[in-house]
Amino acid sequence: MTLLESVLADEMISVKKELQDAYVLGIPNELTQVIINLINNAKDAFKHNSILLREITLRVKKKGEFVIIEVSDNGGGIAKEHIEKIFEPYFTTKHKSRGTGLGLFMSRMICEQGLGGTLDVKSSKKSSIFSIKIPLDRDEEENIKRA
Ligand SMILES: Nc1ncnc2c1ncn2[C@@H]1O[C@H](COP(=O)(O)OP(=O)(O)OP(=O)(O)O)[C@@H](O)[C@H]1O
Numbered sequence: 001m002t003l004l005e006s007v008l009a010d011e012m013i014s015v016k017k018e019l020q021d022a023y024v025l026g027i028p029n030e031l032t033q034v035i036i037n038l039i040n041n042a043k044d045a046f047k048h049n050s051i052l053l054r055e056i057t058l059r060v061k062k063k064g065e066f067v068i069i070e071v072s073d074n075g076g077g078i079a080k081e082h083i084e085k086i087f088e089p090y091f092t093t094k095h096k097s098r099g100t101g102l103g104l105f106m107s108r109m110i111c112e113q114g115l116g117g118t119l120d121v122k123s124s125k126k127s128s129i130f131s132i133k134i135p136l137d138r139d140e141e142e143n144i145k146r147a
């Protein structure tokens with residue numbers, strides 16, 4: 001997020017954070033890549049839909065044996081006829097010079113194969129909520145409790 005903050009400020013996007021510390025097993029860069037993909041998509045949606053009050057919310061919340069990382073935006077949501085397809089490779093609504101349609105396909109693959117979790121979406125007329133669900137690293141979580 002530190003890396004992205006200046007870009008987001010330039011685009012007049014405010015970021016709300018509701019964070020909780022959590023440990024998971026996996027390659028940190030892979031999770032970072034997924035979050036960057038989701039934020040870039042939100043950035044594109046704000047532009048495409050000419051949204052003036054731009055807000056991204058990043059939530060990290062533990063639930064049982066899992067951590068849920070939510071990236072939501074008020075960028076206009078995803079059309080019903082598109083939402084079934086957005087995780088397919090090469091599905092894009094962007095001009096071909098701008099989007100390859102691989103972002104979400106790769107992101108879901110990383111969440112499933114790399115992190116042993118899932119990546120899903122919910123959308124309304126105004127907003128999109130992408131949620132990453134990853135199993136917690138039990139050993140590390142136990143260590144925190146003990147400390
Ligand atoms: N936050 C969002 N708001 C609205 N539409 C979205 C959002 N995220 C994804 N989409 C839709 O899902 C499509 C697929 O997204 P995906 O990231 O896979 O590809 P892309 O952004 O078009 O291209 P790229 O490969 O450069 O990421 C987008 O073209 C867009 O129509």
Ligand SMILES: [Mg+2]
Nearest residue numbers: 037041103104
């Ligand atoms: Mg994308």
